[in-house]
Amino acid sequence: MKNFSTVVTRAAALALLACAAAAPVQAAERCAFRPNAPDQHVVVKGDTLWDISGTFLQNPWCWPQVWGMNRDEIRNPHWIYPGQIIYFDRARGRLSLNRPGSGDDAGMPPLTKLSPQVRTESLERNAVQSIPAGMIEPYLTQPLVVEANELAGAPRIVASQEGRVYLGTGDRVYVKGNIGAGKTFQVFRPTGPLKDPQTGKVMAHEAAYLGSVTLDRAAAPGVDAHTFRVTETRQEMGVGDLLIPMPPSPVRNYMPHAPAQLVDARVMSIYAGVSYAGQSQVVTVNRGSVDGLDVGSVLQLYHLGKTVADPASKGVFSFRKPQIKLPDEQYGSLFIFRVFRNVSYGLIMQVTAPVEVGDVARSPE
Structure with a gap:
């Protein structure tokens, strides 16, 4: 989020804490509260929404249903912070930031106004995370899995500046292959096939992430290779290593849900x-x-x-x-x-x- 916010965050709080809509009996049973669920939980630093929900629910992933969130709100922050108290409203079968019975607006936190000098990123950094994000960070952007079709058509490094065997940051490399409209690429090396345990078919390839390169000059007519410059190295890279486009910024605010179809x-x-x-x-x-x-x-x-x-x-x-x-x-x-x-x-x-x-x-x- 790049824009400053001067709006009230009540809408985000509504999305988080509203009473869940009526659901099929099967879903209601699946998202039942624990028999020994406590009356309240004090949010502490390091908590995740999964952990907090597991305190109250038999299946922690059901929190969007009991907090009234919908699938379209996956891009919104969850707006729960250390120090707040989450109450179990047993009569209504929901979670709340206000003590049950404290008023008609019992499910709602107080309004929070943001001054133009406060960026919304700071709120997102302080808010409780959905899941332990640190556990998955390396897997969000590095090509540790490359599917077979991507491997077959991947551009490859065919030569290096002054014939260097291994490359470092700032070195030039020459790449052959279709790079499309891409400017920034990750460099990887396949390390082994991933086979379907049921069919034995190769579904993808594991890959070692070596670093990244940026396009300096696309191949001119009559020239076979594009010129790139190494922008980051994690492991030694060289001739023969493959390129894949830099992935888009990953979603970091996750909303758990059952798949749309049976899997x-x-x-x-x-x-x-x-x-x-x-x-x-x-x-x-x-x-x-x-x-x-x-x-x-x-x-x-x-x-x-x-x-x-x-x-x-x-x-x-x-x-x-x-x-x-x-x-x-x-x-x-x-x-x-x-x-x-x-x-x-x-x-x-x-x-x-x-x-x-x-x-x-x-x-x-």
Whole structure:
């Protein structure tokens, strides 16, 4: 947000704290309050809306419904700050910044006027975050996952200033390939394929982020390479490394919600190549925007139910006995924060068991 604000922030507060509209019975059950929910919670620095909601709700991702937010308000700050008290209005089944029964305007915080000298960015910095944003910052802008179609057509570095093997900030590089109208690019190196656990198909490639380059001069007629200048280096880059356009500024104010359509995904990889992951770690899933996922989608995590021999049946060998498929076991939730066409990044929220590659990630029941 670049403009100064002189308006009253009452509209944002209304969006946050209004009573939730009537919802289907299934959604109401899904967003039920905890039986032991406290009467109030004092917001402290470091709280997130997910944490606060988990104090009151059985499913923390349901906070937009009990605070009356809608999907279009994802770009608005949430306007809750350390030091405020959140009350549970049991009679109305909602959360409030005013003590229940304190007046007709009980759900509303006092009006806050902003002087022309105060930028709205300062309010956003001080407001309570939706999720632990620090956990996902590296994954918002770096091309740690590159889809197959992007890899096939990616421009590549074909030569460097004075034939240097490794490049540093300020060095010139020469790039061949279609750069379109782009000016700033990220440089990456593929490190391995990401295969769909269900089909074995390569869905995308993991990539190491090396740095960024900026266009100095596009290729003139009769010249095959564009001239770029290195603007940042994170790792050694050189001839053969690939370019991808700099992504747009990421959404940082996330609103959790169930996907618009039923999603049945699998955990495809765990960052850093480890076998197991826990809370606040990042995984990729084999579904993306074409499957109905968008930023803020919440999926439930399951371990696949095992198939076991029926112990009541007769027979010496277990493989000859009738087999029984056990149910999948739900053990946590996954918050989708970056979406590509066919794959997505998810932040592991509450889990009661380790996450493994191949685990199920489904729309909330």
